[in-house]
Amino acid sequence: MAEKKQTLPRVLVVGPPTCFATLQPLYSHKFHFIHFEPYALSLSLQNFLHHHCPFSIPAILCSSNYSLSAHLLRLLPDLRLVVTTSAGTDHIDLRECRRRGIQVAAAGHLFSQDVADMAVALLIDVMRKISAADRCLRTHNLNNTPWDLFTFGSKLSGKRIGIIGLGSVGMEVAKRLGSFGCIILYNSKHKKATVSYPFYSSVVELATNCDALVVCCALNEQTKHIINREVILALGKGRFIVNVGRGGLIDEKQLVKCLREGEIGGAALDVFENEPYVPEELRAMNNVVLSPHCAAFTAESLMNLCELVAGNLEAFFLNKPLITPVMLPE
Numbered sequence: 549m550a551e552k553k554q555t556l557p558r559v560l561v562v563g564p565p566t567c568f569a570t571l572q573p574l575y576s577h578k579f580h581f582i583h584f585e586p587y588a589l590s591l592s593l594q595n596f597l598h599h600h601c602p603f604s605i606p607a608i609l610c611s612s613n614y615s616l617s618a619h620l621l622r623l624l625p626d627l628r629l630v631v632t633t634s635a636g637t638d639h640i641d642l643r644e645c646r647r648r649g650i651q652v653a654a655a656g657h658l659f660s661q662d663v664a665d666m667a668v669a670l671l672i673d674v675m676r677k678i679s680a681a682d683r684c685l686r687t688h689n690l691n692n693t694p695w696d697l698f699t700f701g702s703k704l705s706g707k708r709i710g711i712i713g714l715g716s717v718g719m720e721v722a723k724r725l726g727s728f729g730c731i732i733l734y735n736s737k738h739k740k741a742t743v744s745y746p747f748y749s750s751v752v753e754l755a756t757n758c759d760a761l762v763v764c765c766a767l768n769e770q771t772k773h774i775i776n777r778e779v780i781l782a783l784g785k786g787r788f789i790v791n792v793g794r795g796g797l798i799d800e801k802q803l804v805k806c807l808r809e810g811e812i813g814g815a816a817l818d819v820f821e822n823e824p825y826v827p828e829e830l831r832a833m834n835n836v837v838l839s840p841h842c843a844a845f846t847a848e849s850l851m852n853l854c855e856l857v858a859g860n861l862e863a864f865f866l867n868k869p870l871i872t873p874v875m876l877p878e
């Protein structure tokens with residue numbers, strides 16, 4: 549049995565990704581998963597490879613919470629494939645992958661509907677104060693009339709919602725909010741010829757013209773801190789920000805400061821700048837909804853992800869095109 553395992557295609561698993569507990573029993577007859585758990589073992593990848601992994605490693609499986617820098621990639625001279633379980637690829641040095649001829653596969657659009665559902669749920673939660681009401685009822689019973697302790701939320705229907713990033717998640721968000729009677733405006737890398745929503749090349753101008761911003765673009769050099777103090781102030785008092793993209797899209801220190809000073813109405817965040825750290829101040833604010841970077845995860849998306857990961861690994865080891873390849877930068 550152990551001998552058979554040695555002949556299977558080797559995949560180094562770092563993290564491990566959330567889906568690995570489901571993936572491993574389903575596919576360990578096809579792949580030899582070599583599991584590196586940096587936090588539990590407090591081992592560096594270099595030490596692990598040196599002491600516990602005498603094999604050459606052609607493929608690696610990671611998630612967005614493990615950063616694959618050029619330095620780490622250099623520890624794996626035979627690496628030819630990176631599979632990440634995330635849609636985002638900001639944790640991978642894609643230029644180094646291109647330089648080395650390493651292919652990269654990600655989750656593509658697998659999570660778009662789930663992330664969009666969550667974005668809308670977070671928006672409704674922060675606007676209608678669902679989590680705040682829940683907290684209120686858990687500490688006071690209905691006879692104590694929580695209404696006295698509780699100011700009413702804001703209506704969603706008819707509101708102007710600015711979407712930052714009209715990719716596959718942004719489009720799903722727009723579709724959903726359209727049926728709530730919201731007016732959609734957007735900012736994206738380029739104006740889209742296929743939609744009639746008003747396009748704003750300036751994020752400040754977009755913020756000035758809407759009641760809430762939903763941030764769902766990719767994180768890269770151009771979009772880091774796309775939501776800065778100027779944007780938050782342009783959005784203004786009584787208005788809301790939702791982030792289901794990446795923490796680094798928002799200048800978190802400025803967001804906390806603006807929330808503290810009452811410059812905006814509230815925020816609903818699935819992602820944070822230094823995950824898994826969530827600033828203490830955000831945790832204490834009643835007008836902030838927090839979620840642990842789980843917008844993508846549903847029971848269904850987990851099963852689909854396992855299939856996709858295995859499909860990409862299989863394609864690679866059979867010398868076939870990847871199912872969801874990532875375009876590598878020039």
Ligand SMILES: O=CC(=O)O
Pocket residue numbers: 612633634635636637655659793844
């Ligand atoms: O954050 C989740 C993803 O990028 O899929």
